[in-house]
Amino acid sequence: MTTRIQPPSMHESLLDVAGKKIFVAETGDGPPVLLLHGGGPGASGVSNYSRNIAELAKGHRIIVPDLPGYGRSTKGMDGTDPFGYLADHIRGVLDRLGLDKAHLVGNSYGGACALRLALDTPDRVDRMVLMGPGGIGTTRALPTPGLTSLLNYYTGDGPSRLKLEKFIRTYLVFNAAEVPASVIDSRYQDSIDPEVVANPPLTRPKSLRAAWKLDFTRDKRLARLPVPTLVLWGAADKVNRPSGGRMLADRMPNCDLYEVANTGHWVQWERAELFNGLCADFLAGRR
Template sequence: MSTPTMIEQTVDVGGKTIFYAETGAGPAVLLLHGGGPGASGVANFSRNIAELAKSFRVIVPDLPGYGRSSKGVDQNDPFGYLANSIRGLLDRLDIRKAHLVGNSYGGACALRLALDTPDRVDRMVLMGPGGIGTTRALPTTGLQHLLAYYGGSGPSRDKLETFIREDLVFDGSAVPAEVIDTRYQSSIDPEVIANPPLRRPSGLRTLWRMDFTRDSRLAELGTPTLVIWGSADKVNRPSGGKMLADIMPNCDLLLAANAGHWVQWERADYFNQVTHAFLTV
């Protein structure tokens, strides 16, 4: 699926640069990418932007620490830092209320933004979001590989290829080599190596703050939410979807067959259809 012509801009948010691409017209939808090494907004949603832009004003930022946005994330409260940055982007674009579509790290950003300022979020679509029951079980193998990418011998293309083909997606052979090459080059930006945006939480307070199932506000969050979880997700456990559906009062849950942690890429047609339908109810 080709990506339509997009306007590319950078804005200052709290003294930091946020890069975003924009296309389409209609209600605002922000697409928030995951936190894997070398991730960026347009690349992560390459199979979704054109379809969603037929009905929406699609805004695709690079989250802080990634792509062309400023590097560095507050490790004492990373989800809060991401949420504040994206709320600041909405302010700069004069958008009072928007739909949020978030994958993994971006899903955690969306959920934290909605918890802190529910009046700013219309509807949410969360794909395998981070921070769901993370203090209630040991990390998955995929998450361990993700968090260890910059550790040990440091980043390498082999490390990244193993993570993407074996942990990120259901069918590793479907990922083109150029996708891995591009992400690897982004992952070895010296500023990122010096300050990786996604790392193991330091301290019990940070760890608990990053588990949304321990936040009492979740049961009161009325934002209509669609959770889509790949049934073969090896990074964030699919059981997290049931946790959210049990706690949140307006949460629908879909389990996507033959998909891992990257549903919007692996099951793009399915994802585009259900997301469009949910956001236009």
């Protein structure tokens, strides 16, 4: 059972997308913005953006799905093309909500989902904000300690609160003392859902070919992607290397890059006030 950490007055629904149930919470009015969460153990949409939803909803219709495999959405993933699987289902969310186009905001795994959706169907994306997205230069160096910790969560002796706390306090954030025990407790409970344990949504690529498909810096479409993009990357990110930000800025024709000092992988949570201001300005066209 997923712990509900949400601002008041959010409308909740379960959308049928390609035979799967995708949980969505909504609030606010204005241009639609999808907030796509990261892929750490116990992650879910509203909990990952708990410090951002109310502020961004002042000028936008905020739509917060649980990605496939997470939260209250149907469990299980297509491991042969996980980014494509995520993008297809989030595109299906747009279809079910009757939206031809929306802004996408994605952190980590959600950032990879947003980028893949934009590459496959750029006409469906207005503007895009990516925070330490996955799949950037992943085949050009060994995995980071943070990513290794994340991928090992369900292996070996299985999930535990101690493993999750180490991942969050050591690798996810810059200042471990800022994370309350309640955040770790709720994420741990969500991470041991039997359906999730049986089908972990984030696993290692099964082959070198599969790994290459997950590295966006090898995708020639990046150089032609017209979607205005803001990349935010914590300078102390231990999960996805901050050098990935420059890789995207060098390859994408319409990409702004902001490196956030003294910040880890969870920019929207660690630096909420800064993030909310930058995100709102960018989505409104105030670059």
